[in-house]
Amino acid sequence: MAADLSTTFTGVRLRNPFLLSSAPPTESESNILRAFDAGWGGVVTKTIGLHPVVNVLGPKTKFLRADADSAQLSMKKRPGAALHSSWNWELISDKTLDWWLPRLGRIKQAFPQHALVASIMAGSGNDTELRHWQELALACEGQGCDALELNLSCPHMDRPDMGSNVGKDQELVSIVTKVVKEVARIPVWAKLTPSTTDIVVEARGALLGGADAIVSSNTFMSLPLIDAETLDFEVHVDGLVSTGGLGGPAILPLSLAKISQLTQAFPDKSFSGIGGISTFEHALNYFLLGCGTVQVCTAAMLDHAIGPNIIKALNEGLARFIERHGDKGWTRLDDFVGLRRDRVVPQSKIRRADEKEYRGGYEREGYADPATT
Numbered sequence: 568m569a570a571d572l573s574t575t576f577t578g579v580r581l582r583n584p585f586l587l588s589s590a591p592p593t594e595s596e597s598n599i600l601r602a603f604d605a606g607w608g609g610v611v612t613k614t615i616g617l618h619p620v621v622n623v624l625g626p627k628t629k630f631l632r633a634d635a636d637s638a639q640l641s642m643k644k645r646p647g648a649a650l651h652s653s654w655n656w657e658l659i660s661d662k663t664l665d666w667w668l669p670r671l672g673r674i675k676q677a678f679p680q681h682a683l684v685a686s687i688m689a690g691s692g693n694d695t696e697l698r699h700w701q702e703l704a705l706a707c708e709g710q711g712c713d714a715l716e717l718n719l720s721c722p723h724m725d726r727p728d729m730g731s732n733v734g735k736d737q738e739l740v741s742i743v744t745k746v747v748k749e750v751a752r753i754p755v756w757a758k759l760t761p762s763t764t765d766i767v768v769e770a771r772g773a774l775l776g777g778a779d780a781i782v783s784s785n786t787f788m789s790l791p792l793i794d795a796e797t798l799d800f801e802v803h804v805d806g807l808v809s810t811g812g813l814g815g816p817a818i819l820p821l822s823l824a825k826i827s828q829l830t831q832a833f834p835d836k837s838f839s840g841i842g843g844i845s846t847f848e849h850a851l852n853y854f855l856l857g858c859g860t861v862q863v864c865t866a867a868m869l870d871h872a873i874g875p876n877i878i879k880a881l882n883e884g885l886a887r888f889i890e891r892h893g894d895k896g897w898t899r900l901d902d903f904v905g906l907r908r909d910r911v912v913p914q915s916k917i918r919r920a921d922e923k924e925y926r927g928g929y930e931r932e933g934y935a936d937p938a939t940t
Contacts, residue, residue: 570889571899572608572882576859577754577779577837579713581682583608584900585850585881588841588862589686589716589758591628592873594660596670600677602867605875606882609682611862614659614718615667615707616688617699624804627657628868629791630815640792642801652818653865654791654802656723656811659688664703668710675711683711684756688718691739692728700743701750708753715751717743719773720760720785722812731760731785737772744776756839758782761825767832780837782862784825786812815865819843823852827911830857834908845877847884857905 572583586609587593587602594613602610632648633640640651660667675683685707690696704715719740724730733739740757747755757773759766761784770781788810791802800808822842830838840853845866853861863881867874889897897903 570886572885574900579682581608583882584860585878586611586860586862587867588864589614590864592867598873599674602873603678603681606878611684611686611716614686614688616659620658620661622658622661628655629802652813652815654811654813664706668706671710682713684714684716685712686716686718690728691733691743697746700747704747704751714754716756716758718758720758722786722788723810731762734760734769735763737768740769741772741776744773744778748777754779756780756782760785762788766825767828770829780839781829782839783829784822786814787818789813816843826856830908847881854904855907857908859904
């Protein structure tokens with residue numbers, strides 16, 4: 568019998584636990600339709616707002632590559648280089664709410680059994696801005712969206728009351744979540760920024776505001792590298808650059824650390840994990856640490872924009888994993904979510920070597936043999 572890949576997350580039924588995250592792959596109706604046709608269980612739209620948005624000139628997303636035989640990191644395409652990370656300074660959708668609404672409705676009509684999540688963002692500095700959150704929520708819900716994802720995490724917003732500037736403030740996170748929950752009848756997910764001292768603090772604010780799930784995390788604030796030949800940043804406009812978001816394989820261990828903090832602090836809550844997922848084995852880390860769904864961006868962008876091969880491999884990987892562990896009685900994702908959450912402990916809980924065993928803590932590779940020094 569084929570493995571059951573379906574799951575229910577915050578009351579939303581998904582055909583599988585894999586979603587395309589809010590990013591360039593989900594910026595259009597055609598991309599979202601292609602994504603559902605390819606097999607993604609859910610899609611989170613590019614963030615929808617009420618404020619006019621004009622993106623920077625030129626490429627908004629680039630990919631940093633690493634060489635296998637040297638320490639070189641560069642966005643320059645070259646033979647044998649492997650993906651290190653993605654870098655972007657793209658803002659939210661430049662399309663209006665009126666542009667999005669009929670498209671959201673058509674998408675749900677075409678794929679009623681797939682989860683469509685609307686990512687939304689407004690400001691937080693006054694009552695008018697808070698009402699904008701409610702207006703966005705009600706409008707998207709009215710078109711049949713299954714859940715709302717609050718963008719409290721965009722790392723490159725100049726306004727002090729938007730994006731990650733909100734996500735770093737526990738009180739603002741709580742207020743925004745609360746005002747959306749006051750009007751929404753569908754689940755509300757709070758997407759947090761990793762660029763904070765203690766992400767548990769902001770998550771607590773979101774949960775106190777009524778969030779049904781925490782999404783972690785958005786990209787990490789970063790700068791592109793400077794080209795040693797031209798002395799220009801590898802991404803720039805007229806020689807100038809601003810901070811952007813780092814994603815892709817490089818942030819996988821960093822994002823897992825954030826998720827581990829969250830799922831241990833709130834073991835009974837729902838989490839959707841993001842960061843560096845290209846294979847099922849990557850996604851499995853998030854599941855074992857306590858996530859009920861995961862979201863993918865960079866890997867999908869490099870695979871026909873919406874990742875048809877990525878989702879195929881994710882689904883096949885999950886099916887194989889469940890079947891391989893059938894002797895444990897596992898039949899679905901819920902049977903192993905959080906299974907390794909409690910293995911992450913404070914440093915003081917890790918067994919220490921005695922004095923005779925201690926050798927400085929380094930693996931031999933790359934270091935001089937202590938016996939010869």
